[in-house]
Amino acid sequence: MAAKNFTFRIRRFDPERDKEPHFEGYSLDVSEDMTVLESLLRIQTEQDGTLSFRYACRGAVCGSCAMVINGRIDLACRSQVQVLNQETITIEPLPHLSVIKDLVVDMDLFLSKNQTVQPWLQPIGHEPERENLVDPVQWAEAEPYTNCILCASCYGVCPKAGQDPDYLGPAALAKHYRFLADIRDKADETRLALVNNDHGIWGCDMVWNCVEICPKGVPPTQGIGKTRARIRRAQRDQEKGHT
Ligand code: SF4
Numbered sequence: 659m660a661a662k663n664f665t666f667r668i669r670r671f672d673p674e675r676d677k678e679p680h681f682e683g684y685s686l687d688v689s690e691d692m693t694v695l696e697s698l699l700r701i702q703t704e705q706d707g708t709l710s711f712r713y714a715c716r717g718a719v720c721g722s723c724a725m726v727i728n729g730r731i732d733l734a735c736r737s738q739v740q741v742l743n744q745e746t747i748t749i750e751p752l753p754h755l756s757v758i759k760d761l762v763v764d765m766d767l768f769l770s771k772n773q774t775v776q777p778w779l780q781p782i783g784h785e786p787e788r789e790n791l792v793d794p795v796q797w798a799e800a801e802p803y804t805n806c807i808l809c810a811s812c813y814g815v816c817p818k819a820g821q822d823p824d825y826l827g828p829a830a831l832a833k834h835y836r837f838l839a840d841i842r843d844k845a846d847e848t849r850l851a852l853v854n855n856d857h858g859i860w861g862c863d864m865v866w867n868c869v870e871i872c873p874k875g876v877p878p879t880q881g882i883g884k885t886r887a888r889i890r891r892a893q894r895d896q897e898k899g900h901t
């Protein structure tokens with residue numbers, strides 16, 4: 659496939675200069691296999707050094723470059739421009755997070771929610787002398803949730819996150835289930851109490867957008883459903899204990 663010309667319509671906002679966000683257009687010849695991230699780097703180098711965006715690994719690993727590309731959230735470093743198959747590529751920052759500049763959003767809110775679910779292993783008793791081995795069958799339950807790269811794509815696509823700024827959101831709740839499903843972790847009671855409220859596990863409207871958009875195959879809605887089942891089971895057990 660030969661190089662083709664595309665127009666990049668990029669949402670710009672500089673809080674020191676602009677009252678409102680606006681779009682600016684850039685024309686660029688894009689070769690086969692060139693990604694949206696590479697295009698942004700070319701635009702920044704060759705046309706407008708003030709254009710701001712975040713990236714690090716360029717290989718879909720660090721989670722820094724999530725943005726809205728032609729109306730769909732994706733990692734810019736894994737989105738090939740020619741495959742998008744549209745003459746105009748519209749690029750906007752992730753929704754539901756405040757914009758620091760252009761395509762750079764403030765991740766503090768998103769990351770603080772992740773901390774709320776205590777994303778660290780809480781075993782009981784002495785640390786093992788060597789590894790704490792886990793049976794592969796049991797690990798299979800937690801494993802998909804360990805692949806999160808904290809890109810916030812799921813948070814940006816979640817309608818509930820847009821409505822309720824206190825909602826923990828798909829990534830934090832997926833992380834929560836990752837530890838709940840880990841048989842080495844023994845803090846189930848504390849963990850379930852952390853999310854057993856309307857801003858936690860019961861806030862999800864089960865839209866499944868997060869599962870569809872996740873570039874790493876993490877299934878947050880599935881984890882939320884399983885956590886709900888665990889809470890119901892714990893409540894039933896408690897009721898039985900009282901009768
Ligand atoms: S769950 Fe998926 S979409 Fe959400 S932050 Fe993690 S990697 Fe990104």
Ligand code: FES
Pocket residue numbers: 712713714715716717718719720721722723724733734735736
């Ligand atoms: S630059 Fe790291 S995920 Fe895109």
